[in-house]
Amino acid sequence: MSVESDAAAQITQLLGGRIGASLLLVEQPQPDTLRFEIDPGAVRAAAKALVQDTPARYLITVGIDERPLDRGFAIVHLFSLDSEHLFLALDCAVDSENTRIDAITPIVPGANWAEREFRDAIGVEPEGHPDPRRLMLPDDWPEGVYPLRRDFRYDYHPPSAGNVRPVLREPPKGSSVIPMGPFFPTLEEPAHWRLFVEGEKIVGCDYRGFYNHRAIEKLGDSAMTYDKLPFLAERICGICGFIHSTCCCQALEKAIGIQAPARARYIRTIMLELERIHSHLLWLGIAAHIVGFETLLMQSWRIREPVMWLTEEISGNRKTYGMNCVGGLRRDIPADLTAKIQEVLLPVERELRAVRQAIVGDTTILARTKGVGVLTRQWAEQIAVVGPPARASGIAIDARVDHPYAAYDEVPARICVQEGSDIWARVVVRMDELEESLRLIRAATAAMPGGPIRTEIAEEIPPGRIGISVVEAPRGEAVHFVMTGGDNRPYRWRVRAPTYPNLQAVPAMVQGETVADVPITVGSLDPCFSCTERVEAVDIRNAKTRVYSREELLRMWQEKSAPGGER
Amino acid sequence: MLLSKLREALICLKAGRVTLPYPSAPHDPSPRFRGKITVDPDRCFGCGGCANVCPAGVILIHDTDQHTRVLEFQWRRCTYCGRCEEVCPEQAIHMSQQFETATDRPEDLVIRLEVFMGPCQRCGRCFPPPTPLDRMMVSGFRSGGNGGRQ
Amino acid sequence: MLKRLCAKAFPKALWVYHANTGACNGCDIEVIDVLTPYYDAERFGIRLVGSPRHADVVLVSGPVTRQVASALHRLLDAVPEPKLVVAVGSCACGGGAWFDSYGVLGGADQVIPVDYYVPGCPPRPEAILYGIALALGLVSKQVVCERLSQESLEELAQGVSRYGGVSDG
Amino acid sequence: MSNGALSVLGLCAVNVLLALLLAPLYEGILRKLRAVIHSRQGPPLTQSYLDLLKLLGKEDLRTSPGALYAFAPALTLASVLVLATLVPMGTAPPLGFAGDIIVIVYVAAVSAVLAILTAFASQSPYAFVGGSREMMLLLAVEPVVVVTLIVGAVNAGTLATGDIVTWHTANGPTISMVVASVALFLALQAQAGKLPFDIPEADQEIMGGPLVELSGARLALLRWALWAKQLVFAFLLVEIFVPWPSTGTYYIDLTLALAKVLLVLILVAVVDAVNPRLRVEQAMRYYARVAFVSLSALAFAVIGM
Amino acid sequence: MSHVFLLGSSVALFLLGALTSFALARNPRLCGWIAVVFVTVAAVPLCGVVGETFRTGGQPEVILLHLSSLGASWAIAVDPLSAFFLVIAVVVGVLSTVFSVDYMIRLEKDSVAKFYPVLLVFFSSIVGVLVTSDFLFFLVFWELMTLTSFLLVTFERESSTSQRAGRKYFIVTHAATLCMVAGALIVWQISGSFHFAAMRDALGTLLDTQPVSGHLVIFLFVLGFATKAGVLPMGDWLPDAHPVAPSGMSALLSGVLVKLGIYGLLRVFCSFVPVSASLQAWGVVVALAGVGSLFIGTLAALMQTDSKRLMAFHTIGQIGYVCLGLGVGLYCLADNPALAALGLMGALFHVANHACFKACLFLGAGSVLYRTGERDMNKLGGLGTSMPLTAASSTIASMSIAGVPPFNGFASKWLILATCLLVGMSAPLFLALAIVGLFISLVTLASFLKVLGAVFLGQADENSDVREVPWTMALPQVVLAALCILLGVFPQVFLWFAHAALAGVSQVGLPPIDLLLGGSWGLTLAVSGIQVGFWAPSAIVVALFLSGSLAYGIQRAAGARVRHVPVWTGGEEHAAGTVRYPASSFYLPFKEAFRGIYPTVRLRVPAFPASLRKALDLDRWLYMPLARTVEQAARGLGRTHLGIPQVYLLWIVVGAMVVMGILLLTV
Incomplete structure (x- = not known):
C-alpha cells in the first residue's frame, strides 16, 4: 500500500472501516489518483461510504474487458474529491463467467446511464438497477454481442436480431405524446424525446438518444495509435474539440508520466478560454434563437466571428484546431499573434457589455427564462450535474479550480456561481464566465513563458497504466480515462462529456413546464449529444413497418441513382 | 417596455452592416489555414508514411503489380489535420489554401497517384525505400477497406 | 409558362432543412454561421426551416450512423420535389474519421442520393457559401478529379475503387 | 350594368389586387428591415415573390385525403381577400354595403378558422398544438380588435366602416380614438403573426405549428394570406384611426394610406426584431391588459370624449 | 274550423301512429318506419295550417271545450308565432324520427318499441302546447310534453346516470311548472279566466294596482319558461339530460323542447306584459x-x-x-x-x-x-x-x-x-x-x-x-x-x-x-332612415367564390404534383x-x-360560508331528496304493477291529476 497524502490516508481508513476485508488493495498510481481494488460484493457499501460520508462527487463508471489480462471484467467507478484535488477509483474485478455486479444507481442516481452503458457495452449486469432498459444498444442488436469487449472488431456490423420494438414508456393516462426528434429544429443533433403532455403541460418524458454514436471509444482503443488519438478526441465535439483533445492528451501524459512544457500549457489555457468564449457566445445566440430572438442570435454571432478568425489564424482551422499532441502542441503562437489576441478581444469585451446590459433589462427575455427549467441544488447534486447548470444551482464546482490543469494553477480561475437554479441563472453564469475568460486570456498571454512546446515521448509506453484527466469545457467538466495498452495504442479509453450527466437532469427540469419551454430548457444545458453518445452503438431502430438494413439502404441508393429512377 | 425595445434596436443598428461581399469578391483565409491537400507526383516515392498517420484513413495504398504502387487520396473524408504534410519526408504533400472545394460529383474529391516502385530482388514485391519513418510503420496501420465487415 | 417561372425561382429561394445525422456539431455551427451577419446567406434567399415539408434543400452534416439512417430516409421522403441534398463536411461527404466503424454507415451518399458535396472539417463558412453559389450557378467548380495517371473516369464515377473495395469504406 | 355597380367591382378588384400583390412587397421590405437590425445585408426586396413563386412549383405533399385539407388554404387566402374588400383603402370600402365592422371581425376570424382547420386536418401533433395556440391567441386578440372597432362605431353612431372613417376624417381625433388606435396597433402585432406573438408558428418549438405539414402551393397560399392579412389590418388601422390628411382624391389618398401602412408595418417589424417569443399564456395575459386599454377607450367614447 | 280539423287530424295521426307502433313492437325496424310514416303524414296538415296562418296573418280562435267552473276553455288559436314554432317542430321532428329508425335498433334493441309511442305522444303534446291559447290547457299539454320527454330521456333504464339525469330533469321542470301554475293562479284570481287575452288584461291591471304581485307573476312565469329554455341557473338540468337521451331525442330536446321555453317567454312578454x-x-x-x-x-x-x-x-x-x-x-x-x-x-x-x-x-x-x-x-x-x-x-x-x-x-x-x-x-x-x-x-x-x-x-x-x-x-x-x-x-x-x-x-x-332590413343584396339595418349596419351574405358569398377561385387557380397554376405521405413526426414512426x-x-x-x-364555482370562493355553499348545492338538498322521495313513491307504485310501461302510464295520469288537483283545490 502506498498512500502519500493525509486526505488519501483518511479516505483509505474510512473505506477500510466500512468494507473491511473487501478492500483488497489501495494504490496511488498518480499523485492525484487513488485506486481502491475492492471486492465486487462491497461496491455498494463503498460507494455509499464515499458519497455519504465524504464530499466525493460521482464522475463516471468505466467498464473494461480485462479478460486478456486474466482479470475478468473491471468495473471502475470514478469519484472526484474536489477539496483534495483527488480522483478516487473503485475498481471491482468481475468474474468473467458470472458477469454481474451490484448497481450503485440506487445510492448514486447519477450512475444511471453509466451502469446501463457498461451492461450494454461489455455485458456486466448491474443488479438492482431501477431502470434496466437497454440504453446504448439498438433494440435489434443481438443478445450477447458486446461491442466494447476486446474480441469485438471495431468494424464488425452484427446482423439484426429481428424486428424488436423499442421499450419505450407509455404516456400516463390522459396525456398524449409530442415527439421531439430525432430531427427537430432546435435539437441541432439527432435525439428523440417523447414528451408526455396534457395540453402543452409536460407530465413526463422519455428519452431515446444515442443516435449520434460513431463508436469513437472503440476506434480509439483499437484502430488508433497515441499519435492519432488527439485528432479523434477533437472530433468528439466540434465546438469544444480542443477541450477533448487537451483532456485526452493530459490523460495520456499522466499515464505515460510526462508533463507538457510550460509554454504549451499556457497556450492550451489560452486556446481553452478562447474556445469557451466562442462557445458561450454561440450558446447565447442559439438560446436566443430557440426563443425566437433572432436579433440576439445575429448580434452575438457577429461578436463571436472575430474570435473564430483569430483561432483560424492561430491554429490553421476555425475549429478542430489540430494543435494538440501527446506531450504538448504541434504549433506555437508567434509573438505577433499574441498581440493580436488582445486586439481582437477588446471589441468583444466592449460589445459583450452592451449585450449584457440589453439582456438584463429585457422583460421578455426575463419572462421566458426566470423561474423556468428549475433544477434544484439537491437534485443537481444527486445527478452529479456539472458546469454552468450546476453553478447556476449554487454548486461551486469547476474543474479549473478543483483539479487544476494546463496553466490554471498559475493563472487561477474564479468560479462563477448563481443561486437562481433557473434558465436565467444559467445565462448569468455564462455571461460571468465570458468576462472571466477574457480576463484569463489576458493574464495568460501576459505571463506566457518561452521555451519548447512539446515533450518527447520515450520509445515504449508501458501497458496497464491509467490516467484520469478533467477539463472544464464550456458545458461543464469533461472526463477522460485512459488505460494504456500495448502496440502503441490505448487499452481502454473512456470519455465522459459534460452533457452526459446534465442530460439526465432534463426530465426533472421539464416536469410541469410547457412544450414551449422544453427547447429552451434543454438548450439551457447547452447539450452536446455528439459528445455524450460517442460510445454507444445504435442500430437502425425498428419502428412499425420499415427496417432498413445497410444492404437495403445501399440497394435503394443504387436504384435511386440509376437512370430512370425516381430522380 | 416599447421604448426599451426601440433602444435595443438602436444598439443593433450601431454596428452597421458587416456582411462580407464573398463570393462576389474573394476572401482569403489566414496564412496558416489548412485547405485541400495537394500532392506533388514528382516528389512522392510511395513510402506510405502519410497513410500510416492519417487519422481518417484517407490515403489508401495498393500495389497493383510489381512496379506500381497506387496511392488514392479519398480526401472527401479528409479531416485537414495536416499530419501527412508533417510526416512526408519529401514534402510531396502540401496543405494548400484552397477551401473552395464544393462539387457536385464525389469523384472530384479523389486524388489518385501511381508511383513507380523498385521491386525487391528476392521476393519480387515492390517495397518502399527505407526512411526515418520506419519506426512509425510499426504501429497501427489502419486497414482501409471494409475490413472485417460482413 | 408559370411552371418555367417557378423553376427559375427555385434556386433563388432555397429553404434549407438541416439534418444532423451524427455530426460533431462543428459543421452545424458553421452552417448556422453562414446565416449570421458576416456571411448572410439570406442574401441568396436562403433560410433555415423547421419542417422538412417546407424545405428545398436537405443539408446533411455528419456521418450517417446506423441509428439515424432510417430516419434520414423518412426525412428525404418528407421533402417535396424538386429537392437538393447537400452534404456538408468531411463526415457527410465520405464518413470522416469513422467511415468504417461499427456505428456508422458512411457518408450521406451511402444512404441517400447527394447533389452537392462541401468537404471540410468543418468547412469554413466561405466554403459553404461557395457550395451554395455553386448550386445557384454563380461560380464554377474548382476541383476536378485529379487522376495523376491514366485511369478511366467511369470507374471512379461508379464509386468503386479497385484498390480497397468500396472506395469510401 | 350600372355605373355604380361597375365602380364597386372596380374598387373591389383594386383592393383585392393591392392586398394580393403588395403584401409580398411589404413583407420583403420588413425582411430587409429585420436584416438591417441584424447588421446584415438581407435578401432582395423581391425575395417574398420569389419564395411564393418557388413554392407554387413545388410538390404538394398531403397527409390526409380530405377535401377540406386540399381547399382550406385557398379559402383562407380568399377570405382575406374578401376582408380586403370590406376594409377602406384610400376610399370607402367597396363592399361596405355588404358588411359592417361586425362582419369584418368575423371574416377576419374565418381566415384564422380555416388555417386552424387546415392544421387539424394535417394530423400532425405539432399542428394541433399550433392550432390550439392560434385559437387561444385569437381568443385573446380578437376582443381587442372588436372593442376598438366598436369605439369607432360608438363615436360615429353607425356600424358602417365607411361612415366611421368619414366621421373621423371630419371630426378629428378624440381621446377615445387615440387610445383605441394604440390598442389596435398592439393587436396588429399578433394578427400579423409577428414576434413576440408568433406563438402558433414557433418554428423552434413546434416546427411551424399549423404550417408544419404544408408544402408547395398550399403553404404559399397560407403564407400569402398571412401577409395579406397584416396588410389589410394595417389598412384598417390607418384608415379608421389615422384617416388624415384626406384630400378626397382617391389616388392621393391611396398613396398616403400606403405610406402610412408602411410606417405602421415598420413599427411592427421593429418590435418583432427585438423580442423573443412569449409563451401563449403570457401572450394571453398581455392581451388581457391591452383589452383593458381598449375598454378604457370605449369608456371614453361612451362619455363622448 | 278547417285549421282545427287539420290540427286534429295531425294529432290523430300522431296518436294512431303511437298505437300502431305500440302494436307492432315486435319488429323494431317496422315500428320505426311506421313512426316515420305517421310523423311525415301528420306533418302535412300541420304545414297546411302554418301556410294558411302566414298567409292570413292568424287563424280565428275556436273553443273546443269549456270548463266554466274554472273559467277555463280549451281554445285553439294559431297565430304566426305558433306557426313559426310549429315549422321548427315539424322539421326537427320528422328528421329526428328518420334518424332514430336505425339508431334505436342498434343501440337499444329490446326496448325500442316503447320509444316510438311515447315519441309520437310527445309530438302531439308539442302541437297542443303551441296552438292552445288557454293557460290551463296549455299547462296540461305542457305537462304531457314534460312527462313524455322525461320518459324519452330516461329511455335507457339500466343506466344510473340516465336515471339520475332524468330525475333531475323531472324535478326541475316540475318545479318550474309549479311556478307557472302559481303565477297563473294569482292572475286567475283577478281575471277569473285562464284565457290568454283575459290573463293579459288582468296582468295589466295587476301591474298598475299591485306592482309587487304583478312583477312576482312575471317572475314566476319567466322562471318557469326560462327553466325549460335552459337559461342558467335554472337550466342546470340540460347538460345532464341531453347526453343520456338517445341522440334523436337530444336533437329534439335541443331543437324543439327548449325552444318552447322561448315560445313561452315570447308569449308572456309580447302578449301578457x-x-x-x-x-x-x-x-x-x-x-x-x-x-x-x-x-x-x-x-x-x-x-x-x-x-x-x-x-x-x-x-x-x-x-x-x-x-x-x-x-x-x-x-x-x-x-x-x-x-x-x-x-x-x-x-x-x-x-x-x-x-x-x-x-x-x-x-x-x-x-x-x-x-x-x-x-x-x-x-x-x-x-x-x-x-x-x-x-x-x-x-x-x-x-x-x-x-x-x-x-x-x-x-x-x-x-x-x-x-x-x-x-x-x-x-x-x-x-x-x-x-x-x-x-x-x-x-x-x-x-x-x-x-x-x-x-x-x-x-x-x-x-x-x-x-x-x-x-x-x-x-x-x-x-x-x-x-x-x-x-x-x-x-x-x-x-x-x-x-x-x-x-x-x-x-x-x-x-x-322593408324599412328595417332593406337592401336587395341582403340585410341592411336602418334606424330612423339611416343605414347603419350591413350584412349581405350573397355578395360576400359571390366575392368569396370569386376570390376562392382565384386562389385555387393560383394553387394549381403551376400544376404541381400531389403526393400522399405519412405525417412527419421528426423521423421516427409512432403509433x-x-x-x-x-x-x-x-x-x-x-x-x-x-x-x-x-x-365548481361554489367551491372556488373561499369566503363562502359552508351553510351557504350547502344551500347552493341544489343537487344535494333539493334535487336529490326530492328525487329520492319521488323515486320511493314511484317504486311503491311500481310494486303494485307488473310491467314498466304501465308505471309510466300511471305517472302520466298521476302528473296530470296532481296538476288538476292543485287547480281544483285553489278554486
Missing part, C-alpha cells in the same frame, strides 16, 4: 340572464370532452343569445319599435337557426356514437375520412353555431349583436353585453374547432373499421346542414316569417320589414393513437383561466 317601463326593466333582466348563461354555458362547454354534454352546454349558451336578442328587443319595445323589432327578429331567427345546427350536431354526435360507441372525444379521432357525410354536416353545423359567415348562425348573431350595439350607443350596458356576446362567439368557435379537430380530423386509430352511417341517419344531417347554408345565405326570406310572427303578437305596431392530440388537451392555458366557472 303591457308595454311600459317595467317591460324595459324586464328586458334588461332577460338580456342579463341571457348573457350570463351564454358566458357560463359556453365556457363550461369549452371544458367538456363528452361530445353530447358539450353540445348541451352550447344549447345553454345559444339560448343565451336568444335571450340577449329578446332582452334588447323588450328593452326597446316602448321607445324604439324599430330596434325592438330587430332584436326580437334576431332572437326568433336564432331560435330557428339553433334548431337547425344543434339538431344537426346532436345527430352527428349520435352518428359517431352509433359507429364507435364513444362519446368521449379523447378517445376519438380522424373520423372525417371514414364518415365523410357526418363530418361534412357536422362541420357546417359547427361553423354555423360558431357564427362563421356566411352560415346561418352568423346572420342571427349579427342581427342580435348589431341591435345590441346600436342600442348600446344610448345604453352602454348593451355595449358590454354585445362585447361579451362577440367574445363568446369566439369561444364557441374554439369549442367546435376542438370537436372537429378531436373527432373528425387528426389521426384515426390503427385498424379502425368505422364507416359511414346508413342513409337514414345521414340524410337528416345533410338536410339540416343544407338548411344551415340556405338560412345563412338567404336570411331575408326567413326573417320575413320572423317579422310576421312578431307582428302578429306584438302589442305595438312594428315597422314594416397513431399515441401522438394524437386528445380533446382534453385543447386550449388548456385558456381553460385554466376560466376553470371553475361551471359548475
Whole structure:
C-alpha cells in the first residue's frame, strides 16, 4: 500500500472501516489518483461510504474487458474529491463467467446511464438497477454481442436480431405524446424525446438518444495509435474539440508520466478560454434563437466571428484546431499573434457589455427564462450535474479550480456561481464566465513563458497504466480515462462529456413546464449529444413497418441513382 | 417596455452592416489555414508514411503489380489535420489554401497517384525505400477497406 | 409558362432543412454561421426551416450512423420535389474519421442520393457559401478529379475503387 | 350594368389586387428591415415573390385525403381577400354595403378558422398544438380588435366602416380614438403573426405549428394570406384611426394610406426584431391588459370624449 | 274550423301512429318506419295550417271545450308565432324520427318499441302546447310534453346516470311548472279566466294596482319558461339530460323542447306584459340572464370532452343569445319599435337557426356514437375520412353555431349583436353585453374547432373499421346542414316569417320589414332612415367564390404534383393513437383561466360560508331528496304493477291529476 497524502490516508481508513476485508488493495498510481481494488460484493457499501460520508462527487463508471489480462471484467467507478484535488477509483474485478455486479444507481442516481452503458457495452449486469432498459444498444442488436469487449472488431456490423420494438414508456393516462426528434429544429443533433403532455403541460418524458454514436471509444482503443488519438478526441465535439483533445492528451501524459512544457500549457489555457468564449457566445445566440430572438442570435454571432478568425489564424482551422499532441502542441503562437489576441478581444469585451446590459433589462427575455427549467441544488447534486447548470444551482464546482490543469494553477480561475437554479441563472453564469475568460486570456498571454512546446515521448509506453484527466469545457467538466495498452495504442479509453450527466437532469427540469419551454430548457444545458453518445452503438431502430438494413439502404441508393429512377 | 425595445434596436443598428461581399469578391483565409491537400507526383516515392498517420484513413495504398504502387487520396473524408504534410519526408504533400472545394460529383474529391516502385530482388514485391519513418510503420496501420465487415 | 417561372425561382429561394445525422456539431455551427451577419446567406434567399415539408434543400452534416439512417430516409421522403441534398463536411461527404466503424454507415451518399458535396472539417463558412453559389450557378467548380495517371473516369464515377473495395469504406 | 355597380367591382378588384400583390412587397421590405437590425445585408426586396413563386412549383405533399385539407388554404387566402374588400383603402370600402365592422371581425376570424382547420386536418401533433395556440391567441386578440372597432362605431353612431372613417376624417381625433388606435396597433402585432406573438408558428418549438405539414402551393397560399392579412389590418388601422390628411382624391389618398401602412408595418417589424417569443399564456395575459386599454377607450367614447 | 280539423287530424295521426307502433313492437325496424310514416303524414296538415296562418296573418280562435267552473276553455288559436314554432317542430321532428329508425335498433334493441309511442305522444303534446291559447290547457299539454320527454330521456333504464339525469330533469321542470301554475293562479284570481287575452288584461291591471304581485307573476312565469329554455341557473338540468337521451331525442330536446321555453317567454312578454317601463326593466333582466348563461354555458362547454354534454352546454349558451336578442328587443319595445323589432327578429331567427345546427350536431354526435360507441372525444379521432357525410354536416353545423359567415348562425348573431350595439350607443350596458356576446362567439368557435379537430380530423386509430352511417341517419344531417347554408345565405326570406310572427303578437305596431332590413343584396339595418349596419351574405358569398377561385387557380397554376405521405413526426414512426392530440388537451392555458366557472364555482370562493355553499348545492338538498322521495313513491307504485310501461302510464295520469288537483283545490 502506498498512500502519500493525509486526505488519501483518511479516505483509505474510512473505506477500510466500512468494507473491511473487501478492500483488497489501495494504490496511488498518480499523485492525484487513488485506486481502491475492492471486492465486487462491497461496491455498494463503498460507494455509499464515499458519497455519504465524504464530499466525493460521482464522475463516471468505466467498464473494461480485462479478460486478456486474466482479470475478468473491471468495473471502475470514478469519484472526484474536489477539496483534495483527488480522483478516487473503485475498481471491482468481475468474474468473467458470472458477469454481474451490484448497481450503485440506487445510492448514486447519477450512475444511471453509466451502469446501463457498461451492461450494454461489455455485458456486466448491474443488479438492482431501477431502470434496466437497454440504453446504448439498438433494440435489434443481438443478445450477447458486446461491442466494447476486446474480441469485438471495431468494424464488425452484427446482423439484426429481428424486428424488436423499442421499450419505450407509455404516456400516463390522459396525456398524449409530442415527439421531439430525432430531427427537430432546435435539437441541432439527432435525439428523440417523447414528451408526455396534457395540453402543452409536460407530465413526463422519455428519452431515446444515442443516435449520434460513431463508436469513437472503440476506434480509439483499437484502430488508433497515441499519435492519432488527439485528432479523434477533437472530433468528439466540434465546438469544444480542443477541450477533448487537451483532456485526452493530459490523460495520456499522466499515464505515460510526462508533463507538457510550460509554454504549451499556457497556450492550451489560452486556446481553452478562447474556445469557451466562442462557445458561450454561440450558446447565447442559439438560446436566443430557440426563443425566437433572432436579433440576439445575429448580434452575438457577429461578436463571436472575430474570435473564430483569430483561432483560424492561430491554429490553421476555425475549429478542430489540430494543435494538440501527446506531450504538448504541434504549433506555437508567434509573438505577433499574441498581440493580436488582445486586439481582437477588446471589441468583444466592449460589445459583450452592451449585450449584457440589453439582456438584463429585457422583460421578455426575463419572462421566458426566470423561474423556468428549475433544477434544484439537491437534485443537481444527486445527478452529479456539472458546469454552468450546476453553478447556476449554487454548486461551486469547476474543474479549473478543483483539479487544476494546463496553466490554471498559475493563472487561477474564479468560479462563477448563481443561486437562481433557473434558465436565467444559467445565462448569468455564462455571461460571468465570458468576462472571466477574457480576463484569463489576458493574464495568460501576459505571463506566457518561452521555451519548447512539446515533450518527447520515450520509445515504449508501458501497458496497464491509467490516467484520469478533467477539463472544464464550456458545458461543464469533461472526463477522460485512459488505460494504456500495448502496440502503441490505448487499452481502454473512456470519455465522459459534460452533457452526459446534465442530460439526465432534463426530465426533472421539464416536469410541469410547457412544450414551449422544453427547447429552451434543454438548450439551457447547452447539450452536446455528439459528445455524450460517442460510445454507444445504435442500430437502425425498428419502428412499425420499415427496417432498413445497410444492404437495403445501399440497394435503394443504387436504384435511386440509376437512370430512370425516381430522380 | 416599447421604448426599451426601440433602444435595443438602436444598439443593433450601431454596428452597421458587416456582411462580407464573398463570393462576389474573394476572401482569403489566414496564412496558416489548412485547405485541400495537394500532392506533388514528382516528389512522392510511395513510402506510405502519410497513410500510416492519417487519422481518417484517407490515403489508401495498393500495389497493383510489381512496379506500381497506387496511392488514392479519398480526401472527401479528409479531416485537414495536416499530419501527412508533417510526416512526408519529401514534402510531396502540401496543405494548400484552397477551401473552395464544393462539387457536385464525389469523384472530384479523389486524388489518385501511381508511383513507380523498385521491386525487391528476392521476393519480387515492390517495397518502399527505407526512411526515418520506419519506426512509425510499426504501429497501427489502419486497414482501409471494409475490413472485417460482413 | 408559370411552371418555367417557378423553376427559375427555385434556386433563388432555397429553404434549407438541416439534418444532423451524427455530426460533431462543428459543421452545424458553421452552417448556422453562414446565416449570421458576416456571411448572410439570406442574401441568396436562403433560410433555415423547421419542417422538412417546407424545405428545398436537405443539408446533411455528419456521418450517417446506423441509428439515424432510417430516419434520414423518412426525412428525404418528407421533402417535396424538386429537392437538393447537400452534404456538408468531411463526415457527410465520405464518413470522416469513422467511415468504417461499427456505428456508422458512411457518408450521406451511402444512404441517400447527394447533389452537392462541401468537404471540410468543418468547412469554413466561405466554403459553404461557395457550395451554395455553386448550386445557384454563380461560380464554377474548382476541383476536378485529379487522376495523376491514366485511369478511366467511369470507374471512379461508379464509386468503386479497385484498390480497397468500396472506395469510401 | 350600372355605373355604380361597375365602380364597386372596380374598387373591389383594386383592393383585392393591392392586398394580393403588395403584401409580398411589404413583407420583403420588413425582411430587409429585420436584416438591417441584424447588421446584415438581407435578401432582395423581391425575395417574398420569389419564395411564393418557388413554392407554387413545388410538390404538394398531403397527409390526409380530405377535401377540406386540399381547399382550406385557398379559402383562407380568399377570405382575406374578401376582408380586403370590406376594409377602406384610400376610399370607402367597396363592399361596405355588404358588411359592417361586425362582419369584418368575423371574416377576419374565418381566415384564422380555416388555417386552424387546415392544421387539424394535417394530423400532425405539432399542428394541433399550433392550432390550439392560434385559437387561444385569437381568443385573446380578437376582443381587442372588436372593442376598438366598436369605439369607432360608438363615436360615429353607425356600424358602417365607411361612415366611421368619414366621421373621423371630419371630426378629428378624440381621446377615445387615440387610445383605441394604440390598442389596435398592439393587436396588429399578433394578427400579423409577428414576434413576440408568433406563438402558433414557433418554428423552434413546434416546427411551424399549423404550417408544419404544408408544402408547395398550399403553404404559399397560407403564407400569402398571412401577409395579406397584416396588410389589410394595417389598412384598417390607418384608415379608421389615422384617416388624415384626406384630400378626397382617391389616388392621393391611396398613396398616403400606403405610406402610412408602411410606417405602421415598420413599427411592427421593429418590435418583432427585438423580442423573443412569449409563451401563449403570457401572450394571453398581455392581451388581457391591452383589452383593458381598449375598454378604457370605449369608456371614453361612451362619455363622448 | 278547417285549421282545427287539420290540427286534429295531425294529432290523430300522431296518436294512431303511437298505437300502431305500440302494436307492432315486435319488429323494431317496422315500428320505426311506421313512426316515420305517421310523423311525415301528420306533418302535412300541420304545414297546411302554418301556410294558411302566414298567409292570413292568424287563424280565428275556436273553443273546443269549456270548463266554466274554472273559467277555463280549451281554445285553439294559431297565430304566426305558433306557426313559426310549429315549422321548427315539424322539421326537427320528422328528421329526428328518420334518424332514430336505425339508431334505436342498434343501440337499444329490446326496448325500442316503447320509444316510438311515447315519441309520437310527445309530438302531439308539442302541437297542443303551441296552438292552445288557454293557460290551463296549455299547462296540461305542457305537462304531457314534460312527462313524455322525461320518459324519452330516461329511455335507457339500466343506466344510473340516465336515471339520475332524468330525475333531475323531472324535478326541475316540475318545479318550474309549479311556478307557472302559481303565477297563473294569482292572475286567475283577478281575471277569473285562464284565457290568454283575459290573463293579459288582468296582468295589466295587476301591474298598475299591485306592482309587487304583478312583477312576482312575471317572475314566476319567466322562471318557469326560462327553466325549460335552459337559461342558467335554472337550466342546470340540460347538460345532464341531453347526453343520456338517445341522440334523436337530444336533437329534439335541443331543437324543439327548449325552444318552447322561448315560445313561452315570447308569449308572456309580447302578449301578457303591457308595454311600459317595467317591460324595459324586464328586458334588461332577460338580456342579463341571457348573457350570463351564454358566458357560463359556453365556457363550461369549452371544458367538456363528452361530445353530447358539450353540445348541451352550447344549447345553454345559444339560448343565451336568444335571450340577449329578446332582452334588447323588450328593452326597446316602448321607445324604439324599430330596434325592438330587430332584436326580437334576431332572437326568433336564432331560435330557428339553433334548431337547425344543434339538431344537426346532436345527430352527428349520435352518428359517431352509433359507429364507435364513444362519446368521449379523447378517445376519438380522424373520423372525417371514414364518415365523410357526418363530418361534412357536422362541420357546417359547427361553423354555423360558431357564427362563421356566411352560415346561418352568423346572420342571427349579427342581427342580435348589431341591435345590441346600436342600442348600446344610448345604453352602454348593451355595449358590454354585445362585447361579451362577440367574445363568446369566439369561444364557441374554439369549442367546435376542438370537436372537429378531436373527432373528425387528426389521426384515426390503427385498424379502425368505422364507416359511414346508413342513409337514414345521414340524410337528416345533410338536410339540416343544407338548411344551415340556405338560412345563412338567404336570411331575408326567413326573417320575413320572423317579422310576421312578431307582428302578429306584438302589442305595438312594428315597422314594416322593408324599412328595417332593406337592401336587395341582403340585410341592411336602418334606424330612423339611416343605414347603419350591413350584412349581405350573397355578395360576400359571390366575392368569396370569386376570390376562392382565384386562389385555387393560383394553387394549381403551376400544376404541381400531389403526393400522399405519412405525417412527419421528426423521423421516427409512432403509433397513431399515441401522438394524437386528445380533446382534453385543447386550449388548456385558456381553460385554466376560466376553470371553475361551471359548475365548481361554489367551491372556488373561499369566503363562502359552508351553510351557504350547502344551500347552493341544489343537487344535494333539493334535487336529490326530492328525487329520492319521488323515486320511493314511484317504486311503491311500481310494486303494485307488473310491467314498466304501465308505471309510466300511471305517472302520466298521476302528473296530470296532481296538476288538476292543485287547480281544483285553489278554486
